Amino acid sequence: MALVAGDAEPQVIIVGSGPAGLALAIELGTRSIRCRLIERNERAGHAPRAKTTNARTREHLRRWGIADRLAAASPFGIDYPSNIHFVTRLGGPGIARFDHALSCSPERDHRYSEHSQWIPQYKLEAVLLERARSLDSVQLSFGQELVGFEQDASGVTARIRDVVDGSEVQARSSYIVGADGARSTVRDLIGATMVGTYGLSRNYNTIFHAPGLADAHPHGPGIMYWQLNPDVPSLIGPMDEGDLWYFMPTGLPPGARHSEEETLDLIRRSTGIDLPYRILSSDEWIASRLLADRYSRGRAFLVGDACHLHPPFGGYGMNMGVADSVDLGWKIAAVLEGWGGESLLDSYEIERRPAHEYVMDEAQANHALAPNQLVRDGIEDATPEGEQVRRELADLIWSEKTPEFYGLGVVLGYCYRDSPIIVDDGSARAWEASRDYVPSASPGCLAPHRWLEDGTSLYDLFGQGFTLVVLDGAEDDQVGAARREAIATGTPLKILHVPDPALLDTYSASLTLVRPDQHVAWRGEVWPEGLLARVSGRRADETAIAELAACAA
Missing domain, CATH: 3.40.30.120 (Glutaredoxin)
Known part of the structure; x- marks a missing residue:
């Protein structure tokens, strides 16, 4: 088995090229720390991942010199209203609206140097990847997977396999970091276990082409529409240029599966708008609250979804992974540069675990009131009684959902x-x-x-x-x-x-x-x-x- 060595030998091996892995590569690379990022899969397509890059993450992008690049990649323009609408159906009556939600307003605010941005995660990843590629000290290895690693007093020896031809090499580094997501190989190899509650809810996320849908409803621009009807309680909203939308029915029973035709029917029924929709992708996701019982062992560390998973309500998950990588990144760099002590690395879990628990509490509280929990009898009736139901529900929504959409304290x-x-x-x-x-x-x-x-x-x-x-x-x-x-x-x-x-x-x-x-x-x-x-x-x-x-x- 070949051993990768020489002048290009990495000081840090990063497993996984999602936002957390790329953020760590950039944080290290901008400090001239040699790192090798390995990724098994091609992260392409319109995967239904995160859509909110929050103010804190964009402040890190500002430090790295790429916040303006992310702004330029905004599919609807940086001034597009980040309004969140609660409606019976996209084609039905409105109930409540949260304007400029999630701190996405581009107006200057003393509290932060960068506002949040509503943008598909794959566009964020493209901006991060471009920055990582520009750094001489960052080596990107796609089509590679971690097989295993061993540690000793001076470093880590990793076994890396080419996913195409099956050949293996060994790579030596000072540290290895698992940014490899919910099914983390690094987590398994250090013997960490996810602890908490699995299966808070079952949901489908569909990306579809919807020509004309933005103009076919009466509610005005927005980034998310909560559809509160007894047929298909769901979330729906525009995702990207080219009339790309996302659709997520909530509270699905165990074992529910939808064919493409059934999904199209759900979209039509939920919106009350019949257009020539076309499904691009669909997948099931399960909301859970899980936290690793340890974030490191020796010279191996976990960041992002490899050590924490929670419902996406509030848009914290991906951003929390970026913050993990910044915290760990500067500390690893300090140790490798000689001005940081080894105990600096011990502070990573001490600092990040309480932050994770705090954010997870908020995300779980937000998840507790999903569209299927907000449906009421008579909610769609075109009667005075129906109007009263919607008014009372609006009061409840404003009371319970304001923290989710205006919770800057959870971010900063x-x-x-x-x-x-x-x-x-x-x-x-x-x-x-x-x-x-x-x-x-x-x-x-x-x-x-x-x-x-x-x-x-x-x-x-x-x-x-x-x-x-x-x-x-x-x-x-x-x-x-x-x-x-x-x-x-x-x-x-x-x-x-x-x-x-x-x-x-x-x-x-x-x-x-x-x-x-x-x-x-x-x-x-x-x-x-x-x-x-x-x-x-x-x-x-x-x-x-x-x-x-x-x-x-």
């Missing part, structure tokens, strides 16, 4: 307050997750964003390593102490002076240390000796933690 508001590489100043103890996003500079939280007076995004000024945000009132000797420690330890640190008084109110300290992933690591007035060693995982003993916490206070 999680805080790594229990992380061993975060120096708590006491404020994070009072922090609580909220669907309504209130920016906070408490250590562990996402650094509050702001558009500066010259129109620049604050995030655009952050460095690729750590950034020390210096605001009015900071002492020069404290900034100097930070600079000297960074030089002495070889830790990448950018000193960023921001003369914006409004930021001082938000950050509540004249000095704030921001991590490469834009989360706050520490804030205070006096730079503690050894801080960079702590937040980069090189100093994690309990005595040092107590000393730093005392200095921060």
Whole structure:
């Protein structure tokens, strides 16, 4: 069996080329970390995957220089209204409407540097793939599958098979990461088990060609229409140019199967609109809530669907996988570059697991009220009684579904307050997750964003390593102490002076240390000796933690 070696030997092997795998390749590649991404299948066609690239994911794309490329790929234009309609049928009466849902409005907002975007996942993947291919340190190997791997003290030896001719090679790397989805081979090989509830619901997702459907209904533009009728309660909406739509009947009984003709009939019955529809693809999917009992073993890690699965209500899943890869990516790079300690990698699961559990709680709560749970007797009656039913249902929908469509706090508001590489100043103890996003500079939280007076995004000024945000009132000797420690330890640190008084109110300290992933690591007035060693995982003993916490206070 041949051994892949030499100058091109990867430092990281990534298994899987979905958004999580590509995001990890880009995060590592932009830091000049050699990585090899292997993918068994061709990810082509109109697969019914995610459709929301949320604000946080697009902020990462902005760091990678490709947010504008994703905007250009928007099938209906970046200004297309992200409205969500609740109707009896696409051709029937309306019930409720959520305008500019999911933070997709392109209007500038101080809370984030990039708004969300409604776009098919395959278009996002194309943009990510193009960026990955542009990086000299990223090697893409399609038609390859992981067979197995072994670990030792210095690295991982993976067995990789060509899916066409069956030949195998060995590849050596420092780490291996499973971004290989719900049926993860890497997860099986490290002995991790998915724990939780399987089979919350059974659903079909169909992609179909629907010429003229956008103009055949009275409800106006939107990205999703909840059809609440007793015949076929379902979700339907436009997906891409060329009159491509998606259709998802919900709450199907066990064993239900639909032929192409039966699916066409369901579309016609659910919408009340008869057009020359054509089915492009259909598949069954089962909503579950599952979380891996471990995210790593030794030098092997899991990201994305390989370690968490939940209902897609709220559009969190794919985006959560990208966030996993950013968290793990900068930490692996820091260790390989020599300025991060090995304990830095231990913080990956410590930080991400609570974030996953929080988001999964929200997704499961959203899933609890699907179209089939909202159907009411008389909902379609063209009578005063029918109008009353629809009014009462609208009140319920606004009460129960507002958190799903306007839950920016779920996207931006999680805080790594229990992380061993975060120096708590006491404020994070009072922090609580909220669907309504209130920016906070408490250590562990996402650094509050702001558009500066010259129109620049604050995030655009952050460095690729750590950034020390210096605001009015900071002492020069404290900034100097930070600079000297960074030089002495070889830790990448950018000193960023921001003369914006409004930021001082938000950050509540004249000095704030921001991590490469834009989360706050520490804030205070006096730079503690050894801080960079702590937040980069090189100093994690309990005595040092107590000393730093005392200095921060």
